[in-house]
Each structure stands twice: as structure tokens, then as C-alpha cells.
Amino acid sequence: PLDAPRRPIRELPDELVSQIAAGEVVERPASVVRELVDNALDAGADQITVRLVAGGIRAIVVEDDGCGIPPEELPLALKRHATSKIGSLAELEGVTTMGFRGEALAAIASVSETAIVSRPVDAPQARRLDARSGELQPAARGQGTSIEVRELFFSTPARRKFLKSEATELSHAVEAVRRHALARPDVGFAIWHEGKLVEQWRRATHEQRMADVLGADFVDQSRPVDFQAGPMRILGRAGLPEAARNRSDHQYVYVNGRYVRDKLIQHALRSAYEDVLHGQRQPAYVLFIDIEPTRVDVNVHPTKIEVRFRESGEVYSTVRRAVERTLALPAGAALPAAPL
Ligand code: ADP
Ligand code: MG
Incomplete structure (x- = not known):
């Protein structure tokens, strides 16, 4: 027999629903x-400027010079499923x-x-909305938005306990910005930690940005990838086998500008390098896969780190071919466009 009496079904309060959802999206600073x-x-x-305190655990502030949010929409920005x-x-x-x-x-x-502190284009003044109190006040800043996040997981100590040292959290936070910076060389990035400039990447070409973020060695020891097949285009750089590393920390794959960790693509890359790499050596690469948006589902995972392709077999073989052919080229040769 059931010993626990059944409780009636109830709708959860909004705040709790958001906290549950946060478990999927917000793991750490x-x-x-x-x-x-x-x-x-x-x-x-x-x-975009990122300012952190205590590895982001005490404070994360992200400032931009983008379009801003009109004051009347500020409360909506914080509402679930409002976009x-x-x-x-x-x-x-x-x-x-x-x-x-x-x-x-x-x-x-x-x-x-x-x-949130925001000032849209042409607004005479910025406004600041405090999420907890709901208070809306005048504030000072130029066009754009600053989001301030303090005391992460203060109300959920169980989660807070999973955080690592400040140094580790900082390095993960820097890595998060690095992923964006590689994809968007047209945007300048700066990261500050407790008043010290940690990284700064000025607006640059794609190649210069890769050198700035991953080091000049990466560019010197890799080949440009530019491969087109049907609705897919693959750009970026594939590291030479000689320059393979013991760590997989220089492996970046993007689908339509979004950093992803996709099993299918990782497998395609492993097989592309299979014959030319020895042991556990890890190739370095930065690959931008562009595909017609309707052929890829990005709504698979709350953090969008996983994607699903409509024609996964084609994606697999195109990625593999792009890298295999790039590696097989004599040094300095350009890759001809593949037949459709
Ligand atoms: P989503 O990005 O999926 O729309 P978010 O919760 O991240 O959801 O943001 C909610 C809304 O707040 C966005 O759709 C956008 O209109 C607004 N917003 C958030 N951050 C910014 C920003 N930095 N600049 C301008 N608008 C923003
Ligand atoms: Mg968003």
C-alpha cells in the first residue's frame, strides 16, 4: 500500500519554475x-566588456554598446518565455x-x-531595473546595455557548493568569451577581473583574431579551410598533424556562428585526422560550418550546445572531406570548390 498520501496537483510559482529552468542553463559563472x-x-x-569579481561568483557585469532596451520593456526582459x-x-x-x-x-x-541598466538609441537617459525589488530608476550610461549579476546561487547553496575555485571559474568564464571572440572578429572584447585587464581582443580580421586568441603558432601551423558542398560551407583553419597537441583545448566548431559540441562533427573530424595522427594526439582546429538555418535544429538543448542536422550523413561526409582535402593539399595550394 502507498504510505505517502497523494498531494494535489498544483502549479508551481513562477520564481520556482525559473529556478528549476536555471538548473539547465546556469551551471556556473x-x-x-x-x-x-x-x-x-x-x-x-x-x-563587449566583461567584468568579473571572484571568478564571477561575486559579480559578473557585461556591458555592450548595442541597441538597448526601452524602459517599458525592461520588466519583460526578465520574464520567462519573453523574447x-x-x-x-x-x-x-x-x-x-x-x-x-x-x-x-x-x-x-x-x-x-x-x-539591468539600459539606454536605447535616442533615449535621453538610461534606466536601471533591479530584478528583485522591481524598482526602476534613472541611471547614467551611454547607448547600450549593462547586465549585472551578483552573488550567483546565493539562494541555492546546494548549487553554489558545486562551484570550483575562483581561478577555475575565471578560466571557464574567459573560455566562454574566447568562444565568442573566435566567431566574431568584427566585435571587440575585453575581460576584466577585479580591476585588472585579463584579455583584450580588438576588432580584427578572422585570421588575426585567431592569432590573437589562440596564438600566432596556431595560424602558422594550420591550413585555411574553405569548402563548399550543396547548402553547406565550411570555413576556418585545420591544424597540421605535426602540430597536434596533448590537449583538446584548441578545438572549436561553430554551426551558423554558434559554438557547438556535436558528436557527429567530432566523429567526422576524428576520422579526417585518423590516418595522419598518432596515439592520443589532438588536432587543433577552428571550423565554421554554415548551413541553411532550416536544415539544422538548434532547439535541442537549453544551452544550444547540441544541434540536430536534417541531413546528418551529408554533414558528416562534408566535414570529413573538407578537412581531409585541406590536409592532403601541398603546402600553399588553394582548395578548389567541391562539385555539388
Ligand atoms: P532571448 O535571448 O532568448 O530572447 P533572454 O532572456 O536572454 O532571452 O533575453 C530576453 C530579452 O531581453 C531579449 O529577447 C532581448 O530583447 C532583451 N535583451 C537581453 N539582453 C539584451 C542586451 N544586452 N541588449 C538588448 N536587449 C537585450
Ligand atoms: Mg539570450
């Missing part, structure tokens, strides 16, 4: 940084922005002390 930089990029920012990025299923299927779920800010605000 780096996840917050990632979401806030996504938003800054979606807002069309040219310059300016899509409005229909058709738009979801062709989505080109980093965000679209309208969940990140609500989730972050439910597990931290969050405030």
Missing part, C-alpha cells in the same frame, strides 16, 4: 557570461540570432541578484 555575451551580440554590439527575437514557429525554424527561448535572463535572475 561561465554559463552566465555566455548567455549575456549572446545577448550583447544579438543586440548588435561592436564592443524580442522570434514570434512564430516559422521564425523559430529560420532563427539566426543566438537567443530565442526568452529564458536566460529569467533563469539568471532567479539564482542571483540581477540588475
Whole structure:
């Protein structure tokens, strides 16, 4: 017999729903940084500054010079499932922005002390919204948005306990920005930790940005990839086998500008390098896979780190061929466009 009496079904309060959702999206300071930089990029920012205190555990502030948020929409920005990025299923299927779920800010605000300071184009003044009190006040800043996230997981000590040292959290947060910076050389990035400049990447060409972020060695010891097949184009650089490393830390794959960790693509890359690499050596690569948005589903995982391809077999063989052919070329030769 059941010993626990059944409790009636109840709707959970909004705050609790957001805290539950936050479990999927917000694992550590780096996840917050990632979401806030996504938003800054979606807002069309040219310059993004990330400021951290205690590895991001005490404070994360992301400032941009993007389009801003009108004061009357500030409370909506924090509401779950509220977004300016899509409005229909058709738009979801062709989505080109980093965000679209309208969940990140609500989730972050439910597990931290969050405030938004924003000044849209042509607005005479900035406004600051404190998420917890709901208070809206005049504030000072130029065009754009600052999101301030303090005391992450202060209300959920169980989660806070999973955080690592400040140094480790800082390095994850820097890595989150590095992933964005590789994909967006047209945007300037700066990262500050407790008043010290940790990284600065000025606007540059793609190749210069890779050198700035991964080191000049990476560019010297890799070949440019430029491969087109049907609805797919693959750009970037593939590291030479001689330059393979013991660590897999220089492996970056993007699908339509979004950093992904995709099993299918990783497998395709492993097989492309299989015959030329020895033992556990790890190739370095930065690959940008561009594919018609309707052929890829990015709405598979709340953090969008996984994707699903409509024609996964084609994607697999195209990625593999792109890298195999690049590696097989005599040094200095250009890769001809593949037949469709
Ligand atoms: P999503 O990015 O999926 O839309 P978020 O919760 O991350 O959801 O953000 C909610 C909304 O707040 C966005 O759709 C956008 O309109 C607005 N917003 C958030 N950050 C910024 C920013 N830095 N600049 C301008 N608007 C922003
Ligand atoms: Mg977002």
C-alpha cells in the first residue's frame, strides 16, 4: 500500500519554475557570461566588456554598446518565455540570432541578484531595473546595455557548493568569451577581473583574431579551410598533424556562428585526422560550418550546445572531406570548390 498520501496537483510559482529552468542553463559563472555575451551580440554590439569579481561568483557585469532596451520593456526582459527575437514557429525554424527561448535572463535572475541598466538609441537617459525589488530608476550610461549579476546561487547553496575555485571559474568564464571572440572578429572584447585587464581582443580580421586568441603558432601551423558542398560551407583553419597537441583545448566548431559540441562533427573530424595522427594526439582546429538555418535544429538543448542536422550523413561526409582535402593539399595550394 502507498504510505505517502497523494498531494494535489498544483502549479508551481513562477520564481520556482525559473529556478528549476536555471538548473539547465546556469551551471556556473561561465554559463552566465555566455548567455549575456549572446545577448550583447544579438543586440548588435561592436564592443563587449566583461567584468568579473571572484571568478564571477561575486559579480559578473557585461556591458555592450548595442541597441538597448526601452524602459517599458525592461520588466519583460526578465520574464520567462519573453523574447524580442522570434514570434512564430516559422521564425523559430529560420532563427539566426543566438537567443530565442526568452529564458536566460529569467533563469539568471532567479539564482542571483540581477540588475539591468539600459539606454536605447535616442533615449535621453538610461534606466536601471533591479530584478528583485522591481524598482526602476534613472541611471547614467551611454547607448547600450549593462547586465549585472551578483552573488550567483546565493539562494541555492546546494548549487553554489558545486562551484570550483575562483581561478577555475575565471578560466571557464574567459573560455566562454574566447568562444565568442573566435566567431566574431568584427566585435571587440575585453575581460576584466577585479580591476585588472585579463584579455583584450580588438576588432580584427578572422585570421588575426585567431592569432590573437589562440596564438600566432596556431595560424602558422594550420591550413585555411574553405569548402563548399550543396547548402553547406565550411570555413576556418585545420591544424597540421605535426602540430597536434596533448590537449583538446584548441578545438572549436561553430554551426551558423554558434559554438557547438556535436558528436557527429567530432566523429567526422576524428576520422579526417585518423590516418595522419598518432596515439592520443589532438588536432587543433577552428571550423565554421554554415548551413541553411532550416536544415539544422538548434532547439535541442537549453544551452544550444547540441544541434540536430536534417541531413546528418551529408554533414558528416562534408566535414570529413573538407578537412581531409585541406590536409592532403601541398603546402600553399588553394582548395578548389567541391562539385555539388
Ligand atoms: P532571448 O535571448 O532568448 O530572447 P533572454 O532572456 O536572454 O532571452 O533575453 C530576453 C530579452 O531581453 C531579449 O529577447 C532581448 O530583447 C532583451 N535583451 C537581453 N539582453 C539584451 C542586451 N544586452 N541588449 C538588448 N536587449 C537585450
Ligand atoms: Mg539570450
